[in-house]
Amino acid sequence: MIPRRLASALNGALAEAPAVALLGPRQVGKTTLTLEVAHSRPAVYLDLESESDRAKLADPELYLAQHADKLVIRDEIQRSPQLFGSLRGLIDAGRRQAAWAIEIKRGLAPKIERGFHVACDDLRPEKRLVVYGGSERFPLAANVEAVSLCELCAELATA
Numbered sequence: 071m072i073p074r075r076l077a078s079a080l081n082g083a084l085a086e087a088p089a090v091a092l093l094g095p096r097q098v099g100k101t102t103l104t105l106e107v108a109h110s111r112p113a114v115y116l117d118l119e120s121e122s123d124r125a126k127l128a129d130p131e132l133y134l135a136q137h138a139d140k141l142v143i144r145d146e147i148q149r150s151p152q153l154f155g156s157l158r159g160l161i162d163a164g165r166r167q168a169a170w171a172i173e174i175k176r177g178l179a180p181k182i183e184r185g186f187h188v189a190c191d192d193l194r195p196e197k198r199l200v201v202y203g204g205s206e207r208f209p210l211a212a213n214v215e216a217v218s219l220c221e222l223c224a225e226l227a228t229a
Contacts, residue, residue, distance in 0.1 A: 079226040080107050084141065087196075089157060091189050104143050113141040118149040130156035148185050154192030180204075180216045190214075199225075 080103060083090045092100050108115060114137050116123040127133055130153055134142060147153060180202035190198055198214040201222050210216045217225070 076103060076223070077107055079223050080104070081110070082226045089193050089195075091186075091193065091195075093183070093186055093189070101145055104145070108141055108143055111141055112139065113143060115143045116145065118144060118146040124150060127153060131159065148188075151188060154189060158192050158194065180210055182211060182214060 080090065080092065084107070092104060094100050105115065116126065118124055118127075127150065134156065144150075144153065180200045182200060186198075186200070189195075199222060200210055200214060200216045201219050202216050203218075204216070205218045205220075207215060207217050207221055
């Protein structure tokens with residue numbers, strides 16, 4: 071397996087926040103990274119493109135409560151946007167309130183995708199960052215900042 075540079079940053083974010091969203095373009099290694107991190111702890115992986123995995127979430131509060139002691143990875147969550155409300159409810163019901171939403175972009179001109187806004191509206195993260203290939207940090211929208219990958223790693227290390 072190729073060592074992933076963001077694995078330690080993702081582990082750090084998971085240690086600090088009740089929910090971490092890993093967003094980015096197709097085929098950049100998001101699923102590979104999450105599965106690598108999942109090998110180091112008790113975890114459940116759900117691929118929401120799979121009908122059987124979607125069926126497990128027919129009652130999301132019950133299913134997630136049964137796995138509250140595990141890292142629950144929901145891949146392709148945009149296929150089931152109704153889950154964001156359940157996640158928010160579980161977070162609000164007693165978990166720590168700090169959450170980050172991070173979107174990874176490949177180019178130098180960052181643009182916020184619709185899914186990022188949907189996730190942020192439902193999860194209400196404390197920080198909203200879009201990672202892009204440049205080196206400057208700047209506001210991208212209300213409560214959303216564009217940051218470099220190095221700056222994201224530094225921020226996660228101090229969080």
